[in-house]
Amino acid sequence: MTIEQPTPTAETRAPLLRMQGIVKRFGKMTAVDQVDFDVRAGEIHALLGENGAGKSTLMNCLFGLTRPDEGQILIDGRPADIASPREAQELGIGMVHQHFKLVPSMTVAENVFLGSEPHAGPFLRHRTANEDVARLAQTYGLELDPTDRVGSLSVGAQQRVEILRALAKKVRVLILDEPTAVLTPAEAERFFAVMKGFAAQGLAIVLISHHLDEVRKVADRVTVLRRGRKVADAPMGALTNRDLATLIIGEERPVLSEVPMGAPGQLRLEVTGLTLRNGKGLEIVHGVDFSVSAGQIVGILGIAGNGQTELVEALTGLRRPSSGAVIVNGVDVTGRDPGTVRRAGLGHIPEDRIGRGMAGYWTVRDNIAVGYLDTDKVGGRLLAHGRISALVRGLMQQFDVRANSPEQLARRLSGGNAQKMVLARELSRHPSVVICAEPTRGLDIAATDFVRKELVAQRDAGAAVLLVSSEIEEVTRIADCVLVISSGRIVARYEGRRPTEAEVGRSMLGEAA
Amino acid sequence: MTPATAPAEPTAGRKSGDIFRTPGWRLLPMGLVQSIAAVLIGIGLCLVIIFLIAADPLTAFRAFVLGTFSTTYAFGSMLAVATVLVLTALAAAVGFRAGAFNIGTEGQLVLGGLAAAVTAQTVGLGGIGQAAALVMAALVGALWVAIPAWLRVRYRTNEILTTLMFNYIAADLALFLVNTWFRDPTSGAVETPPLDATLWLPRLLRTSAANIGIVLVVLIAAGLWVLFERTRAGKRMEAAGLQPAFAEFLGINSSRYLLLSLLGSGALAGLGGGIAVLGITHAYESGFSPQYGFLGITVALIGRLKPLGILLAALLYSSLITGATVMQSATDVPFSLVFILQGVLILLITSRRGGAA
Numbered sequence: 001m002t003i004e005q006p007t008p009t010a011e012t013r014a015p016l017l018r019m020q021g022i023v024k025r026f027g028k029m030t031a032v033d034q035v036d037f038d039v040r041a042g043e044i045h046a047l048l049g050e051n052g053a054g055k056s057t058l059m060n061c062l063f064g065l066t067r068p069d070e071g072q073i074l075i076d077g078r079p080a081d082i083a084s085p086r087e088a089q090e091l092g093i094g095m096v097h098q099h100f101k102l103v104p105s106m107t108v109a110e111n112v113f114l115g116s117e118p119h120a121g122p123f124l125r126h127r128t129a130n131e132d133v134a135r136l137a138q139t140y141g142l143e144l145d146p147t148d149r150v151g152s153l154s155v156g157a158q159q160r161v162e163i164l165r166a167l168a169k170k171v172r173v174l175i176l177d178e179p180t181a182v183l184t185p186a187e188a189e190r191f192f193a194v195m196k197g198f199a200a201q202g203l204a205i206v207l208i209s210h211h212l213d214e215v216r217k218v219a220d221r222v223t224v225l226r227r228g229r230k231v232a233d234a235p236m237g238a239l240t241n242r243d244l245a246t247l248i249i250g251e252e253r254p255v256l257s258e259v260p261m262g263a264p265g266q267l268r269l270e271v272t273g274l275t276l277r278n279g280k281g282l283e284i285v286h287g288v289d290f291s292v293s294a295g296q297i298v299g300i301l302g303i304a305g306n307g308q309t310e311l312v313e314a315l316t317g318l319r320r321p322s323s324g325a326v327i328v329n330g331v332d333v334t335g336r337d338p339g340t341v342r343r344a345g346l347g348h349i350p351e352d353r354i355g356r357g358m359a360g361y362w363t364v365r366d367n368i369a370v371g372y373l374d375t376d377k378v379g380g381r382l383l384a385h386g387r388i389s390a391l392v393r394g395l396m397q398q399f400d401v402r403a404n405s406p407e408q409l410a411r412r413l414s415g416g417n418a419q420k421m422v423l424a425r426e427l428s429r430h431p432s433v434v435i436c437a438e439p440t441r442g443l444d445i446a447a448t449d450f451v452r453k454e455l456v457a458q459r460d461a462g463a464a465v466l467l468v469s470s471e472i473e474e475v476t477r478i479a480d481c482v483l484v485i486s487s488g489r490i491v492a493r494y495e496g497r498r499p500t501e502a503e504v505g506r507s508m509l510g511e512a513a
Numbered sequence: 514m515t516p517a518t519a520p521a522e523p524t525a526g527r528k529s530g531d532i533f534r535t536p537g538w539r540l541l542p543m544g545l546v547q548s549i550a551a552v553l554i555g556i557g558l559c560l561v562i563i564f565l566i567a568a569d570p571l572t573a574f575r576a577f578v579l580g581t582f583s584t585t586y587a588f589g590s591m592l593a594v595a596t597v598l599v600l601t602a603l604a605a606a607v608g609f610r611a612g613a614f615n616i617g618t619e620g621q622l623v624l625g626g627l628a629a630a631v632t633a634q635t636v637g638l639g640g641i642g643q644a645a646a647l648v649m650a651a652l653v654g655a656l657w658v659a660i661p662a663w664l665r666v667r668y669r670t671n672e673i674l675t676t677l678m679f680n681y682i683a684a685d686l687a688l689f690l691v692n693t694w695f696r697d698p699t700s701g702a703v704e705t706p707p708l709d710a711t712l713w714l715p716r717l718l719r720t721s722a723a724n725i726g727i728v729l730v731v732l733i734a735a736g737l738w739v740l741f742e743r744t745r746a747g748k749r750m751e752a753a754g755l756q757p758a759f760a761e762f763l764g765i766n767s768s769r770y771l772l773l774s775l776l777g778s779g780a781l782a783g784l785g786g787g788i789a790v791l792g793i794t795h796a797y798e799s800g801f802s803p804q805y806g807f808l809g810i811t812v813a814l815i816g817r818l819k820p821l822g823i824l825l826a827a828l829l830y831s832s833l834i835t836g837a838t839v840m841q842s843a844t845d846v847p848f849s850l851v852f853i854l855q856g857v858l859i860l861l862i863t864s865r866r867g868g869a870a
Contacts, residue, residue: 318761339764339765339766342764355759356759356762360756361756366748369748370748373749374745382739383748
């Protein structure tokens with residue numbers, strides 16, 4: 001491995017990597033149009049843009065996953081023709097994908113050296129591998145035990161394995177594709193420190209992200225792509241978040257301005273003394289009480305992993321509580337199955353959108369229609385295709401689900417459209433109680449706005465909305481009542497007013513409210 | 514800084530890893546084109562093999578492709594074989610759709626066939642005997658898959674392995690039962706006494722094996738089409754098969770659908786055995802099935818798990834089988850060519866552009 005000396009004058013150095021006039025077309029669509037991009041050693045260069053702006057395509061050109069139609073790539077000023085990821089790696093380019101490519105049943109070290117195992121003749125040298133990984137991990141400040149099985153690691157640790165794998169290949173340019181999308185905020189914080197450490201050691205880092213605040217924390221320079229074209233390349237300090245948002249979406253950001261407080265009515269969801277245990281029998285939620293009324297958004301805010309995922313599962317029938325009660329519209333649904341809870345009037349927007357919220361190998365049409373199987377909108381005794389099509393087309397329009405056709409497979413939708421499809425199914429029947437978990441995770445600005453507006457609209461139409469989120473900004477903006485959860489307990493309540501981000505931030509970190 | 518440690522139960526570990534848990538028919542590619550292309554490539558490859566090994570390639574070639582249509586007898590055999598293949602293919606499709614690989618259709622078919630022979634002999638002559646025999650065949654088929662199905666639902670035991678192994682148990686169990694109680698004492702082979710002609714399924718083409726079972730099978734296929742495409746239960750079953758976590762989220766009881774589908778799958782395969790015995794062999798004979806069960810899996814895949822597709826695929830496949838039989842008797846190319854074709858087709862149909870997803 002190479003550990004370069006830190007260079008204090010990163011800005012003045014010649015770019016380590018330069019992409020010039022890159023053009024990539026897919027059929028008639030130009031995904032990347034005459035884009036210049038460069039990154040210097042010791043620099044963190046953020047690449048921003050909406051879904052589909054061309055960020056991934058540009059980076060795929062760099063990593064040899066696809067070849068540009070025009071333009072050239074220079075490394076240390078020398079033209080490089082990168083035809084495959086292997087060649088990219090040989091040139092010192094590493095990429096950490098959003099979706100990990102790890103073997104869960106293998107150890108950390110085995111994963112890191114997969115395909116290039118240290119060996120003596122035909123025999124693998126496990127000890128060497130473990131020592132190398134331990135040394136590498138220490139050098140880069142990545143906390144990992146080389147002998148752990150990857151399948152037993154948390155998502156954050158799995159990401160560290162993925163990074164280590166890139167670093168093990170003498171990497172000089174590291175591309176990180178939405179590295180924090182899968183991390184809890186605390187893990188993300190830790191990750192930022194690690195990333196800065198890499199830069200200090202002389203790596204050139206390209207960071208693809210949606211999160212302006214995150215980017216602001218770590219990046220030195222920022223490039224913005226919009227519809228395949230470069231619209232900005234500037235030092236981070238030169239642009240405000242507002243500037244960036246405008247550059248990214250191309251117009252003044254439709255800020256969800258002051259959402260008026262809701263007018264709570266009748267009690268719709270009551271939770272009393274809810275206690276939950278995990279698979280190992282450990283108590284993870286300790287006697288939680290709260291209620292949500294019609295016309296009210298209650299936000300449960302907390303750093304991921306503090307019991308809120310399990311809490312939502314218990315409320316929606318996916319997990320059986322060990323004690324306590326859940327009452328939806330006066331019906332005791334404690335420990336009942338998800339179908340019963342739904343029939344009591346509950347709509348659920350799940351945290352695990354891909355796994356729970358939709359069937360990727362189903363069409364958009366089926367994914368939406370399946371929520372209406374108990375109605376006559378999909379047919380009488382037998383399903384009627386005409387009625388289903390009318391229903392689905394109407395809902396796709398209403399919820400702005402952009403697909404080529406209703407017959408498109410759901411897995412081909414972008415994150416935002418997938419979430420809108422879930423909303424179309426879950427919210428269009430006007431459930432009296434809406435439970436949504438991390439509803440805007442991984443979405444771009446426009447989709448995020450759409451989702452939040454829809455939640456407020458549901459509230460104004462009289463629904464009781466429970467918003468479970470780890471995004472401070474989200475909860476403090478639209479919730480009428482904020483509960484902060486930490487280690488399975490509600491540690492702070494703000495009713496009748498919206499707390500400031502600083503206030504809730506402190507309680508999330510466990511300080512007294 | 515905070516007690517924000519990793520979630521107690523990492524979801525990553527639960528989701529990843531077990532390739533056998535990939536819901537069955539997600540393995541299928543979507544295109545009709547691919548089915549047709551696979552069949553053409555498969556047949557093309559067979560022709561190449563014929564060309565390479567046959568002394569007289571042209572004769573073998575003609576027998577293989579056109580043999581089915583050479584005589585009424587051959588054409589009737591083709592229809593009779595297709596009848597059984599449709600049932601075993603539908604059996605496989607019902608399982609696949611609910612997310613289970615029922616690889617045990619062969620065993621369910623064998624025991625269903627034996628049950629039909631024994632019941633027909635016991636209950637009596639004519640329509641009542643036939644009806645009772647077919648019902649019993651389906652029941653025994655369902656019963657034979659019930660144990661793997663229950664193990665799967667209750668303990669998540671891999672049904673691919675259990676149903677596969679149950680084939681061997683079924684084969685030996687049938688052998689034991691026939692030898693101990695049901696064997697025709699006048700015969701040297703392991704078989705039950707020949708059935709009375711009133712118990713035979715009425716023939717459609719004289720002198721051939723084609724029988725009225727084909728009508729029953731088409732009706733069943735139509736019924737399953739309605740179930741899959743036009744009913745709520747069909748859609749729920751599909752959701753349960755595609756993505757159990759999604760189905761659970763929607764309030765669909767995946768286990769129930771899985772169990773019912775597997776039982777239905779077994780019943781169809783068992784019925785296939787009954788129809789083969791009452792319609793073709795007119796007695797239970799050891800080895801009466803030229804692997805109808807396994808062939809049915811191929812047919813189901815070629816037919817893309819859709820009833821109409823399966824009807825067509827079964828006709829095509831059984832004409833190739835019949836053609837191969839004709840070819841074997843007329844030339845030096847062996848019947849085993851069909852098994853090469855089967856392997857090639859499965860590879861082509863289950864493969865996807867871009868490799869492991």
